[in-house]
Amino acid sequence: MTALALCTAAACAIAAPADPLKKIDGNRLPTLGDTARQVLSPVVERRLGEVIMRDVRRDAAYLDDAPITEYLNNLGNALVSSVPGARGETNADFSFFAMRDTNLNAFALPGGFIGAHTGLIVAAQTESELAGVMSHEIGHVSQRHIARMLGQQKQDVLLPLAAMILAALAAKSSSDAAMGVLMGGQGLAVQRQLNFSREAEREADRVGFQIMSAGGYDTTGMVGFFKRLQSASKLYDIPAHMAHLSSHPLTAERITDMQARIRELPKKPRVDNLDFQLVRARARVLQDESVNGRRDARTAFEAQLKEQHRHQQAGAQYGLAFLALRQGNLAEAQSWLDKARATVKPKEGVLSAESNAGDGATMFAGLALEIKLAPGQPQPVVQQAVQDADAARQRYPLSRALARQYGEALIAAGRYDEATRYLRDQTQLYREEPKLHDMLAKAYARQGKIALQHMALAESYVMAGALPAAVAQLELARKAGDVSFYDQAVIDAREREIKERQKAEKEQLKDF
Structure with missing residues (x-):
């Protein structure tokens, strides 16, 4: 380990x-x-x-x-x-x-x-x-x-x-x-x-x-x-x-x-969540994206398609969809995703233990958004992704992955004012997510707000524990042509906090 x-x-x-x-x-x-x-x-x-x-x-x-x-x-x-x-x-x-x-x-x-x-x-x-x-x-x-x-x-x-x-x-x-x-x-x-x-x-x-x-x-x-x-x-x-x-x-x-x-212990029969099979498929694709790795992943998924269990079949179809997406084959990716969803969709009027065991809905929704936001998609598709992402995050409010995808969709659609408002709110609610600050920095950059861009990047580095890099970003923000008096005050205060944290960490860890 x-x-x-x-x-x-x-x-x-x-x-x-x-x-x-x-x-x-x-x-x-x-x-x-x-x-x-x-x-x-x-x-x-x-x-x-x-x-x-x-x-x-x-x-x-x-x-x-x-x-x-x-x-x-x-x-x-x-x-x-x-x-x-x-x-x-x-x-x-x-x-x-x-x-x-x-x-x-x-x-x-x-x-x-x-x-x-x-x-x-x-x-x-x-x-x-x-x-x-x-x-x-x-x-x-x-x-x-x-x-x-x-x-x-x-x-x-x-x-x-x-x-x-x-x-x-x-x-x-x-x-x-x-x-x-x-x-x-x-x-x-x-x-x-x-x-x-x-x-x-x-x-x-x-x-x-x-x-x-x-x-x-x-x-x-x-x-x-x-x-x-x-x-x-x-x-x-x-x-x-x-x-x-x-x-x-x-x-x-x-x-x-x-x-x-x-x-x-008493026996506890358990039906696995579909998410488990979807995550396995995703991990199989991402762990080795070489030519041989992708070929091996496809072979494994094709063999898994022959399994009798619907979750196994859906996992293989999801894996083939994700593999196609990573290779830039968007139409094929969407086709396999549609098949995966159809495989586990309960028949009308039928509720089974299987269908109650976690339906993979958030992962299906997330992959659908990844396909719509992939490079090469026309703007109407990207704009539709904004609506889909908004609906998904409201339907599954506990999914942080979907919440971030909504921010990504707003940026991809060029709706930078909406993106910065949304991401500022998100960074206040979820202070320990570096990705939110990265996305906020990206949105500020698209707006030409350089000082705010560097300030957001500084927060991302703080979350990642890279305190010297965070101080360097604050210095860049201080020198930006569009920095305001208020921004300067925030930068000074934040820099003092970071340096005090650096000192405290050195004291705590000096014996190790």
């Missing part, structure tokens, strides 16, 4: 809980007392995660795809909300994201940042399998395994922040690379840490089981997925794409423990 996660070398270097065999009573997760808090405060832990995420977001493999990110956050936060105490004593604010990588991997970073590789999303055969892996990662965060590891490393003076960042990035492709980075200069502590890793993983297993069970998922999914990986690893001696196992060995004891827990 990553240097700090369920599936990394460093995860196998996690300090043990005070009582790893402690029984979880009722629906409440075990508490940790003051041990982790004494060595790493929740504030510092979150800041540490934010620092690492700055590098992760700049990595070419970071997948900034709104539908996939929205799905992962809906799935992850629903799991977190299913059990009291899942956020842990720090009340962690979880954030989920994807990395463009064929490795079967997922990982947790300090402060509640959890990532999943596209390879893992594609390989999961059911939503419960994906939920099982994500629940395990949530378990690591809620039990503060990362904080304990970092706190112990701080005592040994063996984990500089730079090494941790490098390991987090290296682990995305190879857990062995992550191990190499982390073990540099740390030999004295490795064996002591490895002695504790099994207990931490068993605790994360138990917490993950409780979370996914409370969330209504089939707990056999976790074991099924792990056993499938283990069988493959025996044939191939744990190849690189099995990073989940090479950095997070699944012992027979752990499998037996998980199977015993499954027998104690």
Whole structure:
């Protein structure tokens, strides 16, 4: 996974809980007392995660795809909300994201940042399998395994922040690379840490089981997925794409423990959300857009079309539509999208468990808008996209992806005044979305409002944690020919705030 996660070398270097065999009573997760808090405060832990995420977001493999990110956050936060105490004593604010990588991997970073590789999303055969892996990662965060590891490393003076960042990035492709980075200069502590890793993983297993069970998922999914990986690893001696196992060995004891827990739980048949199949298809296309990658994706979708389950068929049709869009074949993209919608449309007067299990409506609407807003579309189509996007965001008000697409449609249609009014309101309501500030900057640029453009970009950089770049944008805004007296005052005040934040972060992280 990553240097700090369920599936990394460093995860196998996690300090043990005070009582790893402690029984979880009722629906409440075990508490940790003051041990982790004494060595790493929740504030510092979150800041540490934010620092690492700055590098992760700049990595070419970071997948900034709104539908996939929205799905992962809906799935992850629903799991977190299913059990009291899942956020842990720090009340962690979880954030989920994807990395463009064929490795079967997922990982947790300090402060509640959890990532999943596209390879893992594609390989999961059911939503419960994906939920099982994500629940395990949530378990690591809620039990503060990362904080304990970092706190112990701080005592040994063996984990500089730079090494941790490098390991987090290296682990995305190879857990062995992550191990190499982390073990540099740390030999004295490795064996002591490895002695504790099994207990931490068993605790994360138990917490993950409780979370996914409370969330209504089939707990056999976790074991099924792990056993499938283990069988493959025996044939191939744990190849690189099995990073989940090479950095997070699944012992027979752990499998037996998980199977015993499954027998104690009532069976919970579950129909997967259609969104799961659509996200899998989207991830398959985006993880490798080379000529060979696209050919392999098409072959996989054509094989999936032959499946009996309608959700599988619709997922393949959606994938072919998205693949055609990425190749610029807009008519073909629309044709496949229409087929996907027709495949899952309930027959008149018929309501099935399948049709109630999440109809993929927001993802269908989003792809339809992507097609209408694609380069080469005539203006009447783009103007229609504005109306469609407005209707979609009002029909599905919880979808942040659709809300942003409405802003994109206004800009594409040349309705810049409407775009800036809408996006200003959005940035006030959703202050932690860098994309909104990027779009606002784009709209200001089209209007020729240079000072406001740079001010909006500065806010985007602040959201991304790139504080020096934010200060540079404010300086450009200060020098713009159209800057007003009011703008100057805002720029001065914002610059002071950013510099104070830089100073505070250095103080908080100086020991790491």
